[in-house]
Amino acid sequence: MAGHAAEAQFVARLNDVAAATESLLDRLLAATAVPLERARPERLVAAMRYACLGGGKRFRPFLVIESAALFAVPRERALMAAAALECVHCYSLVHDDLPAMDNDELRRGRPTVHRQFDEATAILVGDSLLTFAFDIVARPETHPDAAIRIALVLALARAAGLGGMAGGQMLDLAAEGRFAAAPARLSLAEVEELQAMKTGALLRFACAAGAILGAADARRRAALDRFGATIGEAFQIADDILDVEGDAATLGKATGKDAGAHKATAVAILGVARARERLNGLIAEAEAALEPFGADAGLLKAAGRFVAERRA
Amino acid sequence: MAGHAAEAQFVARLNDVAAATESLLDRLLAATAVPLERARPERLVAAMRYACLGGGKRFRPFLVIESAALFAVPRERALMAAAALECVHCYSLVHDDLPAMDNDELRRGRPTVHRQFDEATAILVGDSLLTFAFDIVARPETHPDAAIRIALVLALARAAGLGGMAGGQMLDLAAEGRFAAAPARLSLAEVEELQAMKTGALLRFACAAGAILGAADARRRAALDRFGATIGEAFQIADDILDVEGDAATLGKATGKDAGAHKATAVAILGVARARERLNGLIAEAEAALEPFGADAGLLKAAGRFVAERRA
Numbered sequence: 001m002a003g004h005a006a007e008a009q010f011v012a013r014l015n016d017v018a019a020a021t022e023s024l025l026d027r028l029l030a031a032t033a034v035p036l037e038r039a040r041p042e043r044l045v046a047a048m049r050y051a052c053l054g055g056g057k058r059f060r061p062f063l064v065i066e067s068a069a070l071f072a073v074p075r076e077r078a079l080m081a082a083a084a085l086e087c088v089h090c091y092s093l094v095h096d097d098l099p100a101m102d103n104d105e106l107r108r109g110r111p112t113v114h115r116q117f118d119e120a121t122a123i124l125v126g127d128s129l130l131t132f133a134f135d136i137v138a139r140p141e142t143h144p145d146a147a148i149r150i151a152l153v154l155a156l157a158r159a160a161g162l163g164g165m166a167g168g169q170m171l172d173l174a175a176e177g178r179f180a181a182a183p184a185r186l187s188l189a190e191v192e193e194l195q196a197m198k199t200g201a202l203l204r205f206a207c208a209a210g211a212i213l214g215a216a217d218a219r220r221r222a223a224l225d226r227f228g229a230t231i232g233e234a235f236q237i238a239d240d241i242l243d244v245e246g247d248a249a250t251l252g253k254a255t256g257k258d259a260g261a262h263k264a265t266a267v268a269i270l271g272v273a274r275a276r277e278r279l280n281g282l283i284a285e286a287e288a289a290l291e292p293f294g295a296d297a298g299l300l301k302a303a304g305r306f307v308a309e310r311r312a
Numbered sequence: 313m314a315g316h317a318a319e320a321q322f323v324a325r326l327n328d329v330a331a332a333t334e335s336l337l338d339r340l341l342a343a344t345a346v347p348l349e350r351a352r353p354e355r356l357v358a359a360m361r362y363a364c365l366g367g368g369k370r371f372r373p374f375l376v377i378e379s380a381a382l383f384a385v386p387r388e389r390a391l392m393a394a395a396a397l398e399c400v401h402c403y404s405l406v407h408d409d410l411p412a413m414d415n416d417e418l419r420r421g422r423p424t425v426h427r428q429f430d431e432a433t434a435i436l437v438g439d440s441l442l443t444f445a446f447d448i449v450a451r452p453e454t455h456p457d458a459a460i461r462i463a464l465v466l467a468l469a470r471a472a473g474l475g476g477m478a479g480g481q482m483l484d485l486a487a488e489g490r491f492a493a494a495p496a497r498l499s500l501a502e503v504e505e506l507q508a509m510k511t512g513a514l515l516r517f518a519c520a521a522g523a524i525l526g527a528a529d530a531r532r533r534a535a536l537d538r539f540g541a542t543i544g545e546a547f548q549i550a551d552d553i554l555d556v557e558g559d560a561a562t563l564g565k566a567t568g569k570d571a572g573a574h575k576a577t578a579v580a581i582l583g584v585a586r587a588r589e590r591l592n593g594l595i596a597e598a599e600a601a602l603e604p605f606g607a608d609a610g611l612l613k614a615a616g617r618f619v620a621e622r623r624a
Contacts, residue, residue, distance in 0.1 A: 040479075041474060041479040041480075041482040041483050041486075043482060043491060044474055044478070044479055044482040045474060048474065091439075095435055095436075095439060098435065100430075100432045101432050101435065118412075118491070119412035120412045120485055121482070121485075123407055123410065123413065123435065124407075124481060124482050126439070127403075127407060127438070127439075127478050128473050128478045128479070130443065131469050131472050131473035131474075131478065132469070132473055134465055134468075135466065135473060137465075138462050138465040138466035138469060145458075146457075146458040146459040149458075149462045149465075150450050150458045150461050150462045150465070153449075153461075153462070153465050154450035156446075157443050157446045157447035157450060158447060160443045161440050161444055162357060162360065162440040162444065166436050167352075167353040167440070168353075169436060170355060170356040170433070170436050173432055173433075174353075174355060178430070178432065179355060179430070179433075
């Protein structure tokens with residue numbers, strides 16, 4: 001696929017996936033579909049909807065769906081896994097924004113959940129979205145084979161938990177100097193490890209989910225895993241470059257916070273120019289990982305370039 | 313089984329289950345056993361261990377194990393489900409104790425997690441324990457049949473999420489008047505519904521887990537579900553009576569808080585004497601539900617009496 005055509009197709013597909021994910025999350029969180037035996041906690045459901053709907057590029061759902069498409073997985077199954085992953089992603093944003101964590105007031109150009117509602121509600125929104133993710137994955141609509149669903153549960157729990165995203169956030173707070181007199185001086189290797197947990201694990205799961213849903217053989221599974229790991233690292237570096245160079249109005253959140261808060265980022269260690277070199281190297285690596293899929297992986301390759309060139 | 317012998321056997325078994333649960337949680341959260349691919353967030357693991365180990369009656373694990381024993385489920389499988397449930401229970405205590413929620417400083421006679429560590433760590437401890445619970449349930453050690461494991465995942469997610477525990481906590485905060493000028497005046501039915509979600513759902517899951525692990529037929533599954541629902545309601549009323557009559561030193565946490573905070577409790581509506589009558593009625597109902605199991609359910613019946621008579 002030529003570069004231009006691939007890019008246009010990528011943007012169209014990303015928008016398409018975003019709309020489908022939004023619509024499924026809306027349906028899953030709708031009044032009649034919520035699996036309630038008893039009273040409906042209206043405020044909680046409203047705040048969960050506020051946290052999940054109406055925004056986001058849905059890049060993780062895109063990765064799930066395009067990875068699954070390599071194995072001809074029915075789209076409605078991949079969308080269920082994508083919606084679950086998006087619930088985990090949104091829960092992490094809600095909790096990370098809390099005053100005791102990163103203390104952010106804006107997210108996607110709107111007040112964060114604890115500003116729009118209150119702190120107690122925000123804590124429960126995060127807890128409920130995380131729990132709901134496993135509810136979604138466990139449903140037969142995600143895949144008729146229970147063994148595949150349980151493999152997704154295990155992979156998602158590992159990606160989100162203390163060995164993944166939550167553990168990475170903890171290491172990040174520690175690196176900031178929250179629990180010591182001064183911020184820690186991390187090596188590049190330590191920063192990369194931290195980011196691979198905090199941000200990379202969920203992006204890597206997105207690609208793994210496609211392989212799990214598609215019952216991929218070991219070789220293809222490993223290829224997607226390598227793609228997911230490199231794209232995850234690239235995504236974080238691009239995010240850190242944006243934090244330095246970006247514009248708050250375009251991003252819909254505060255920028256320039258990382259330097260002020262002594263955040264552990266590759267950009268802080270390497271500087272923007274060398275970080276961008278590293279980013280380009282990672283994108284090339286990610287594309288190379290997709291080699292076993294040939295032309296079928298054109299959209300995933302375009303996703304790599306999207307990550308490298310993103311401006312928001 | 314005669315009353316006295318049953319009670320002695322019950323206490324011995326409860327202690328035995330507590331020790332086995334403690335030991336399994338210790339092993340699951342131990343350095344080598346934690347499924348980490350990368351850096352180990354030491355502070356997070358330490359705080360998770362603080363939140364989970366060294367305390368608690370482990371009444372929920374007891375219900376899982378004794379319910380499972382009715383179907384001759386191997387004990388080590390029931391213990392895995394019990395450990396997962398205890399992770400969910402402990403996560404809920406850590407988050408409920410947070411300043412933005414119930415703002416408690418003592419739990420089981422020790423400083424709460426956010427007092428011993430800090431708020432950000434406490435939020436991440438809760439998130440990680442909830443995630444870890446699904447990790448545990450998804451492992452083959454819990455049951456070799458993936459269909460049984462995924463049934464546990466779904467039941468646990470429903471019990472813990474917006475239709476269960478988290479939703480109940482939200483309704484409870486609303487009833488306290490957090491989001492309105494004055495506390496709401498709930499009817500007894502509304503209070504019972506709220507408590508069935510907030511506390512009852514996990515206790516009910518404990519009994520359901522035994523039936524799921526044991527691949528119980530519909531009749532026995534329904535019987536255990538009725539037992540779980542009534543014991544759950546009884547447990548909460550006993551807790552509320554203790555809050556009025558109990559002694560902080562014995563309980564290891566603050567007492568008399570419910571009245572001050574306008575908590576929605578059956579005791580507040582009925583008074584202690586009539587609440588105790590209701591409690592006794594529920595225990596009789598719970599025992600009756602166990603009829604299909606005959607003498608095999610002696611220990612579960614004793615658990616009902618333990619709930620009715622608990623002093624701490």
